[in-house]
Amino acid sequence: MSAAAPTWDPAQYLRHADHRARPFIDLLARVPDLPAERPRVADLGCGPGNVTALLAARWPTAHITGYDNSAEMLDRAHVEHEGPTAGGGRLDFTHADVRTWTPEEPYDLIVSNATLQWVPAHAERFGDWITALRPGGTFAFQVPGNFDAPSHRLMREIAPRHGLADTLRHDDAVLDPRAYLSRLADLGCAADVWETTYVHLLTGADPVLDWVKGTGLRPVLTALADEPEAREAFLDEYRAALREAYPPGAHGTPFPFRRIFAVARKEAR
Template sequence: MTASPSWDAAQYLRHAGHRARPFADLLARVPELPGTPPRIADLGCGPGNVTALLADRWPTALVTGYDNSPAMLDRALTEHAGPTPGGGRLDFTHADLRTWAPAEAYDLIVSNAALHWVPGHLDAFPAWLDGLAPGGTFAFQVPDNLDAPLHALMRDLAAGPRWGSRLADVPRRTDSVHPTAVYLDRLARLGCATDVWETTYLHVLEGEDPVLDWVKGTGLRPVLTALGDDPEARDAFLAEYRTLLRDAYPRTEHGTVLPFRRLFAVATKGA
């Protein structure tokens, strides 16, 4: 898989409402934070639109969003950085989550749809939990739908006769997200009170080829990056993939329905 796909903040934000809902659902299960004001780290903050929701939930919070994409950070800094109405602050800075470790104590470390891009993220949990203040919380959500047609068709096409020599190992691996029980066991063994669950959203999308438009902002980024210097090949791959997605996700009278399963975890450190 491409280690660092290039990101397009505008493309990602085309479905911002649907993408933000799981983060709001995650935050609803986060308990009271111990610090006054609370210190929060958002790992994989992207363009900062959901990071801003943290200031709505904890108005005085000092929030730092971390990301490794210059395009995403530029959007976050331009649109969301600075003081918040409740007296808190939003900051954004570069970090690689494969090596990031807390440099100070946080009351909440949160991650929205990012850890599946971090190989070996389970091994980072002990250091991240060590960076929590007593009574602090580590909370994350990740897509858990690599068996869904949009991913399976992408992998099959990339590994097929036409594209296999260039793309066979590019799409995200099927083991980039672990079973729910693995996360529950790992976090509980690290001494946390842990809540893990899954939810399947039925996103009703509008427009022409909306599932392709959705995945161009996320799961397709490694392929688009790998073909970035060959526009003709990129367009040819997209044409084949578009046809497959149209069959897998037909338009209905009320729009195109995209079932999307996500995995959530909220782990609170003992006080």
């Protein structure tokens, strides 16, 4: 079974919203001042808009547009976050596919949070996006770096036994941090690239499975949406494997999660 574009469930995604937002907060902390007093900002892969709203808190005068290709995510973002901001800026959301999105105006900041891992050859797009930045503008992103972790490795090992060999992404979905640094420096940016492993303490029954149902497992859930028995067979095997890989402790289930960050500032003229 070949891969199809996954469908998204905003409610499932937001079940771990605090943990998922923390890397974005850490990314924004390293973004320098933007060149315009009323910045123009793009958030690529904005999802339900909850972290896009953090951009408005950091730059209250900015016009911020969140871009996503999921109608379900955009519906949630429109309802909960769209409109004027307290500082006189604006927050809006629109449909776009990050694989083909090309800026039609200059931006002060283009940012992406846990999205580019879904975009094959995403580093090839960096040049177009950085070209669209104003001098002194910034391109910043964060991607998971945990494709060799048990949560993803087990998913890939189990998938072929259920006819899903071509459904999931592999461990080349993102680049090594050094490769990102080289790409961004070659484009003339002052680049800051680093990695962090968070150890999230999850609670509840099968919490790692609950986490990946909102993100990495979406291609499987989409592929088996009309086959409930096959879906449950996959989940039963995967659930058992996750329980062994991530045993609960006295205070919850520790879930190590490596992430890769990059902040690239375009030269100011």
